[in-house]
Each structure stands twice: as C-alpha cells, then as structure tokens.
Amino acid sequence: MLNEVKRPFQYKKIPLDTVANNKRNKAKDAAGTIKRISAYLAREKVTLTLVILAVMASSGLSLLGPFMIGMAIDDFIVTNKSAGLGILLLLLIGIFLLHSLSIFLQNYWMVGIAQKTVFTLRKELFQQFHRLPIRYFDKRQHGELMSRITNDIDNVNNTLNQSVIQIFSSVLTLIGTIAVMLYLSPLLTGVTMTIIPIMYIAMRWITKRTGPLYKVQQKDLGTLNGYVEETVSGQHIIKAFSQEERVKAEFDEKSKKLVHSGFWALTISGFIPKVMNMLNFLSFALIALVGGLLAIKGYVTVGVIVIFTEYARQFTRPLNELSNQFNILLSAVAGAERVFQVLDETQEETDEQQAITLSExxxxxxxxxxxxxxxxxxxxxxxxxxxxxxxxxxxxxxxxxxxxxxxxxxxxxxxxxxxxxxxxxxxxxxxxxxxxxxxMAFVLQDAFLFQATIRENIRYGRLDATDEEVEEAAQNANAHDFITQLPHGYDTILDQDGSGISQGQKQLLTIARAFIAKPSILILDEATSNIDTITELKIQAALDRLMQGRxxxxxxxxxxxxxxxxxxxxxxxxxxxxxxxxxxxxxxxxxxxxxxxxxxxxxxxxxxxx
Missing domain, CATH: 3.40.50.300 (P-loop containing nucleotide triphosphate hydrolases)
Incomplete structure (x- = not known):
C-alpha cells in the first residue's frame, strides 16, 4: 500500500530539462497574459484608483507606526521623560485604526473589481463558445472546455481577490522601507541588504520550476474534468458493457497525474516560506550584532535599532508575500492563458459583407x-x-x-x-x-432536450409561438396525448436532457419543435432509430405530416x-x-x-x- 502511495510522486515523470526548454516561451506567454488581465482591470479606473490610494495609505501607515515607536524609545524611555508620551500613544492608536480601515476599504473595493472582471471574462468566454465553428467542438472534450469557464476563471478570480493588492502593497512597503532605512542608517541598511543575493538565487531556482508545473497542473485538471463529464454522460454505456473497473482505472491514472503535477508544484513552491523565515532570522541576527556595536560606539540610538529590527521584518515580509503571491499568480496565469486560448481561437467565418437575408x-x-x-x-x-x-x-x-x-x-x-x-x-x-x-429545422438521432418545461422545449423552435401554437405542434407530432397524461402536462419540467420520459417521447417532442419552427427545409438524421415498433409508427406518421410541402x-x-x-x-x-x-x-x-x-x-x- 505504501508503494502505491509513493509511486505517483516520482519527480522524473516531469523532466526538468523539458521545463527548462519551454521556459522562454512560457515566460513570454505569462507576460502577455498579465498584460491582458491588466487591460480588464483598467476598465474600473475610478475604483482601481481608490484601491491604489488605500494601498498607499496602508503602506505609509505601516511604516509610520514602527518609526514612532522608535521615537518613543529614544525620546521618552531612554530619557525617562513622560511629557508628551500620552499624545504619542494616542497618535499610534489613530495610526493603527486608520491602517485597519484602509485595509478594509482596499479589500472591499478590490473584491468588486475582481467580480466585475471575472463576470466579463466568463461572459466573453461563453459568447465565444457560440461564435466558434462546429469543428472546434468536434475536436475537443466538452468537459475540458467547461473546465475553462469554471475552474480556470475561478482561479483568476481568487488571485485577483488575494494577490493584486498584496503584490502592490508589498512593492510600496518595500520601497518605503528601504527609503526610511537609508535615511536612518546607510550602514545598517547595507547589512540588511546582504540577504538579497541569497534570496534572488533561491527564488530564481524555485520559480523557474513552479511556473511550468502550475501549467501542467491546470492542463491535467482540465483533462480530468473532461473525462469525468464524459463518463457521467455515458453511464448507461459503461454499465451496459460492464466497463466500471476500466473506467475507474483510467480515472485513477488521470487523477494520479493531477496529484503528481500538483504535488510538485506545491512542494517546490512550499520552499519559499521556509527560505524566507531562514533569511528573516539571519537578518535579525546581523542587525542585532552590527547595530549593537554601532550603538556602543554612539553611531546609532537604541530606538534606531528597534526601528531597524521592525523594518527588517517589514523588509522580508513583503519579499515573502511577493514570493508566495508570485506562485499564486503563476497558477492564475496558467488558467488565464487557457481562457485566452479559447478567446483567441478563429471564430466561425463571418458572413460576406454583401450577404443577404431571405424573408422566405x-x-x-x-x-x-x-x-x-x-x-x-x-x-x-x-x-x-x-x-x-x-x-x-x-x-x-x-x-x-x-x-x-x-x-x-x-x-x-x-x-x-x-x-x-x-x-x-x-x-x-x-x-x-x-x-x-x-x-431549417432538424430532427436528429440524439433527441436533445433542455432542462425546462415541455412547453419551453417545444417553443425553442420559435420563441414567439403562442401556447395554442405549441399545443397544435404537439398534436401534429402525435405528442399531445402523452403530454396531457404527465402530472403537470405541458408545464412538466424535464430533467437534464429529457430524462424521465422515453426515447420515443423525446423524439416526438423534437418533431413538435420542428413543426413550430415552420421551416422550408427539413433535415432528418436517423430520426426513427432505436425506437420500438409502435412508437416508430407514431414518429413516422408525424414525420410524414411534417415533410409535406417541405x-x-x-x-x-x-x-x-x-x-x-x-x-x-x-x-x-x-x-x-x-x-x-x-x-x-x-x-x-x-x-x-x-x-x-x-x-x-x-x-x-x-x-x-x-
């Protein structure tokens, strides 16, 4: 059993040389994808401006708090003075309250922007599905396409809600921290900066592997979703041919691929907080050592050392957040790329400029x-x-x-x-x-019905048809009798794809739908196949009536x-x-x-x- 658990996690299944060979193209795609997402965000300029102002305020207040604590140490604690300390404490309380308010507002506004952006993306993707040619759907799993409009867009949504503010706030905090540190002590700033080369090397090693792995993970997720959709739709065939065990085995194989790619993406990205914590401790130790020596010689005050220890944490914290958010961003970019791939697909050829409309x-x-x-x-x-x-x-x-x-x-x-x-x-x-x-009207071998009432399914052939016309079409299709025997008649709600009624009854409803369309051209594709003899006679009689004059x-x-x-x-x-x-x-x-x-x-x- 242990061997079965360990087997999926053999790292050699995703060779690093393959990852490295594709790195350049993936980085280029990631940059283009981020640029396109930014264009969607830019549509909410006013709210986005408010978010930026709130982030700037929270970043500035987060720097001001430690600075004032250092001042309190030097001006009041070291000197044993208490005059003015109460005012300083009130100012600190005000700073922390304003900091909390600015964080709440920026999150509130950003959630609104993210929801509108994702709404637009999902709407455009759904509309694109209806502009693509039939051959595009003939070549792809429907479940895999569904994964793009659900999982991939949800991935983008979560990242916009969590990562955009974090990244912007971290960058501002990092810049502000370095500026104040240089103002207080360039020497201690230099000591703090010694961790950057180590951090750069570690992050470069990690991120060049996690980006491609996240893309593999999204691809494996789409494949698994497509397979699940296919097997759920084909349950009758699977059970009829007793293929349950084979389907389970194939699902396990695809699921293990997803577990494998997700395992390594998350495992390697999981090194980031560990590396950052180690560098945090190293930074504190260096500041305490060098700062203590400088304080003994009178170059800096105790308050400055306290400010630097706090700023050192603030210096590594945004770097840590940037690292973590970068991996989340890579995962979202992988999903967004899959969405944009569909949006960029060649649409069904447009009608000629001089194309005409036939009234009859x-x-x-x-x-x-x-x-x-x-x-x-x-x-x-x-x-x-x-x-x-x-x-x-x-x-x-x-x-x-x-x-x-x-x-x-x-x-x-x-x-x-x-x-x-x-x-x-x-x-x-x-x-x-x-x-x-x-x-035209179509009556196909697979009688497809929507999850709606029988009346709405028949009216799908012509949406402006009256209830009387719907019932007349059903009578012409020999469907009226069985419809009236249902619990709610024409208002009976069919389950998805019309389950709950027989195959022959489904076909009669599609014939009624063709009747109500009043077409000049009729297309019948094996409309009487897989039907019992009595129902076939009803269907054939309805079809003969439907074909008259068409x-x-x-x-x-x-x-x-x-x-x-x-x-x-x-x-x-x-x-x-x-x-x-x-x-x-x-x-x-x-x-x-x-x-x-x-x-x-x-x-x-x-x-x-x-």
Missing part, C-alpha cells in the same frame, strides 16, 4: 460539383444533385461515406472547398447564416423508412454511386438493390459493399 424560400437546393475535406482528408468529391421544392432526398451509404457532411454543408456548419451550393438560385455563402438556418433531406440506414423518398442517393467514399427513386434503383440491380435485399435478409450492409 422555396427550398430549391442544388449541389454542383461540391468538394470538401477535413484538413488533409477528402470527404466529398464533386458531388452533384438537385432537390426541387417539396422533394424528399434520402442519403444512404456506409459509415464515413459523407452523408452527415452533406447535411453540415447544407446548414453551413462547414463551408465547402470547391463547387457551389445554391438555394433558390443563390449561393448559400451569399446568404447570412442566421437567415439560412432560420428556414424540402427534406434524410439520412437513413434502414432502407424501409425511405422507400417513399422522391430521390435516394447512394454515397461511397464521398462520391455519388447511384441516385433515383427506390423503384428505379431496385430495377438497376446495383449496389442499392443489393443493400436493400441484404437488409431484408438480415445481412450487414457493410458486407454488401465487398
């Missing part, structure tokens, strides 16, 4: 030698077909043939590379995306569901192999006919392509 459309769509590929992989190769107004076009073919890609191009989730796609004779690239999609594009694997389609297009490796009606393709006795016959006999479609 007939749904006449033409593909003319359309070619498209993902990066270096060709998916569609000179695909040409025509969908006349009101026609239903079905796409069949093996996995990866290009069926879903065609749907993505129709909706402009992706832009084609060559050829042309026109809607009512207009190139779809010359139509605003929002306008194009407003004339141009429909259908992706189907079960060929018996598309026999009535006006045109069936068989795709293979991104090219059209056959197209025509079901009857025409059967008469051709080609690949479609073989595929159809094979499904009747229960054979796998993939075998028929051999």
């Amino acid at each position: 459309t007939k749904g006449h769509m033409v593909f003319n030698a359309v070619t498209f590929g993902y990066e270096d992989t060709a998916i569609l190769k000179k695909v040409s077909f025509e969908a006349k107004p009101g026609e239903s076009i079905a796409f069949v073919g093996h996995t990866g043939a290009g069926k879903t890609t065609i749907i993505n191009l129709i909706a402009r989730f992706y832009n084609y590379d060559a050829g042309q796609i026109t809607l009512d004779g207009i190139d779809i690239k010359k139509i605003k995306r929002s306008s194009l999609r407003s004339h 141009t429909s594009f259908i992706i189907a694997h079960r060929l018996n569901t598309i026999q009535n389609a006006d045109k069936i297009i068989l795709l293979e490796h991104g090219e059209i192999q056959e197209q025509g009606s079901h009857k025409e393709l059967i008469q051709q006795k080609g690949k479609y006919a073989a595929l159809y016959q094979g499904q009747l006999q229960g054979k796998q479609g993939e075998e028929l392509y051999q």
Whole structure:
C-alpha cells in the first residue's frame, strides 16, 4: 500500500530539462497574459484608483507606526521623560485604526473589481463558445472546455481577490522601507541588504520550476474534468458493457497525474516560506550584532535599532508575500492563458459583407460539383444533385461515406472547398447564416432536450409561438396525448436532457419543435432509430405530416423508412454511386438493390459493399 502511495510522486515523470526548454516561451506567454488581465482591470479606473490610494495609505501607515515607536524609545524611555508620551500613544492608536480601515476599504473595493472582471471574462468566454465553428467542438472534450469557464476563471478570480493588492502593497512597503532605512542608517541598511543575493538565487531556482508545473497542473485538471463529464454522460454505456473497473482505472491514472503535477508544484513552491523565515532570522541576527556595536560606539540610538529590527521584518515580509503571491499568480496565469486560448481561437467565418437575408424560400437546393475535406482528408468529391421544392432526398451509404457532411454543408456548419451550393438560385455563402438556418429545422438521432418545461422545449423552435401554437405542434407530432397524461402536462419540467420520459417521447417532442419552427427545409438524421415498433409508427406518421410541402433531406440506414423518398442517393467514399427513386434503383440491380435485399435478409450492409 505504501508503494502505491509513493509511486505517483516520482519527480522524473516531469523532466526538468523539458521545463527548462519551454521556459522562454512560457515566460513570454505569462507576460502577455498579465498584460491582458491588466487591460480588464483598467476598465474600473475610478475604483482601481481608490484601491491604489488605500494601498498607499496602508503602506505609509505601516511604516509610520514602527518609526514612532522608535521615537518613543529614544525620546521618552531612554530619557525617562513622560511629557508628551500620552499624545504619542494616542497618535499610534489613530495610526493603527486608520491602517485597519484602509485595509478594509482596499479589500472591499478590490473584491468588486475582481467580480466585475471575472463576470466579463466568463461572459466573453461563453459568447465565444457560440461564435466558434462546429469543428472546434468536434475536436475537443466538452468537459475540458467547461473546465475553462469554471475552474480556470475561478482561479483568476481568487488571485485577483488575494494577490493584486498584496503584490502592490508589498512593492510600496518595500520601497518605503528601504527609503526610511537609508535615511536612518546607510550602514545598517547595507547589512540588511546582504540577504538579497541569497534570496534572488533561491527564488530564481524555485520559480523557474513552479511556473511550468502550475501549467501542467491546470492542463491535467482540465483533462480530468473532461473525462469525468464524459463518463457521467455515458453511464448507461459503461454499465451496459460492464466497463466500471476500466473506467475507474483510467480515472485513477488521470487523477494520479493531477496529484503528481500538483504535488510538485506545491512542494517546490512550499520552499519559499521556509527560505524566507531562514533569511528573516539571519537578518535579525546581523542587525542585532552590527547595530549593537554601532550603538556602543554612539553611531546609532537604541530606538534606531528597534526601528531597524521592525523594518527588517517589514523588509522580508513583503519579499515573502511577493514570493508566495508570485506562485499564486503563476497558477492564475496558467488558467488565464487557457481562457485566452479559447478567446483567441478563429471564430466561425463571418458572413460576406454583401450577404443577404431571405424573408422566405422555396427550398430549391442544388449541389454542383461540391468538394470538401477535413484538413488533409477528402470527404466529398464533386458531388452533384438537385432537390426541387417539396422533394424528399434520402442519403444512404456506409459509415464515413459523407452523408452527415452533406447535411453540415447544407446548414453551413462547414463551408465547402470547391463547387457551389445554391438555394433558390443563390449561393448559400451569399446568404447570412442566421437567415439560412432560420428556414431549417432538424430532427436528429440524439433527441436533445433542455432542462425546462415541455412547453419551453417545444417553443425553442420559435420563441414567439403562442401556447395554442405549441399545443397544435404537439398534436401534429402525435405528442399531445402523452403530454396531457404527465402530472403537470405541458408545464412538466424535464430533467437534464429529457430524462424521465422515453426515447420515443423525446423524439416526438423534437418533431413538435420542428413543426413550430415552420421551416422550408427539413433535415432528418436517423430520426426513427432505436425506437420500438409502435412508437416508430407514431414518429413516422408525424414525420410524414411534417415533410409535406417541405424540402427534406434524410439520412437513413434502414432502407424501409425511405422507400417513399422522391430521390435516394447512394454515397461511397464521398462520391455519388447511384441516385433515383427506390423503384428505379431496385430495377438497376446495383449496389442499392443489393443493400436493400441484404437488409431484408438480415445481412450487414457493410458486407454488401465487398
């Protein structure tokens, strides 16, 4: 058991030479990130000015207190005089009260600035998610992206609340302390400064390692969050295939990576207070020794030595705080960089300047030698077909043939590379995306519903729809009967993703949502898959009603569901192999006919392509 605990903390898993090789780029990124965060803070100029004034006041008062204590020793204690001591004590009490008030105010104002800054960051990041192209989400874990809007931004929030004031206050205190120390005794100041080279060497060794380690920690945290989100969403599959132990093992592996990176980041940064305490004791010893000798010879007073011992603590305290806050800042910068990485991602291509808005459309769509590929992989190769107004076009073919890609191009989730796609004779690239999609409705294999009432989920297709229109859409979708049998009818609140009702009922609600949108173009992607026979008949009847008078594009694997389609297009490796009606393709006795016959006999479609 002990060996299992120790194993994750083998330092060789994150080689220092890798850290050193990346140090220059990371430092440059950190500086740029800090600059960008500062730009957000600068938006609250008035409040930030008040914070700066409060910090300056608290720093000045923290220096004034020890100075007056030293004066009290020299003027009253050493001389055995009491006249004026009471006034000095009252002044000291006033100084400490004002110091406390200034600290309260600077923290109060800074919390407000931090909250507004984080609110703006989180809002911009969320808005950016909706401006990014679909391909960006296709390539990334959703949980990892969620980690950026939660954990990473919270990390920035905590740092702004704690570190910004501490760093600014420490710098001011450090400058003020050195100035007063030089005024009182340059020699004792020089003695105090002897610890700086030691401190510089120690801090340089520590910080050049902790910065990259904090970045690894944030990356491992995002990966773990993404994996947790994925496994929570896929619990049915995990349990169905009895993969609980494998999932636990993978979670342990990813969790150990996070523990490992966090362990070393915190362990190395934990050296900082130990080093600072050691240097504190060294500074006190030097001041006591040298100051005592100078006092004996009459070069300084006892009060000056007392002031210097207090200032020596104030000198190392801000350095200690700067060291600690620097590590916290590095952790926040690592999180902020991940946020800015998303904000800097290339957004979905903007509509052309001359792009038009369609008030209505007939749904006449033409593909003319359309070619498209993902990066270096060709998916569609000179695909040409025509969908006349009101026609239903079905796409069949093996996995990866290009069926879903065609749907993505129709909706402009992706832009084609060559050829042309026109809607009512207009190139779809010359139509605003929002306008194009407003004339479409989707019924997909995965019936996605929001955590809201049934009424709100149906109305999502058209937000200005009345309650009467919602119920009419549900009746057309054959969903009205089961909705009215629920405890609260249309006001029944669905759990996240519609759990609590059957898969078939979810699909009926998405059909109702498509009905209420009143689209000219309908896209159906395996809308009747994984549904029992009785519910399938209801769904098919609702879909037939929905497709009437609308141009429909259908992706189907079960060929018996598309026999009535006006045109069936068989795709293979991104090219059209056959197209025509079901009857025409059967008469051709080609690949479609073989595929159809094979499904009747229960054979796998993939075998028929051999």
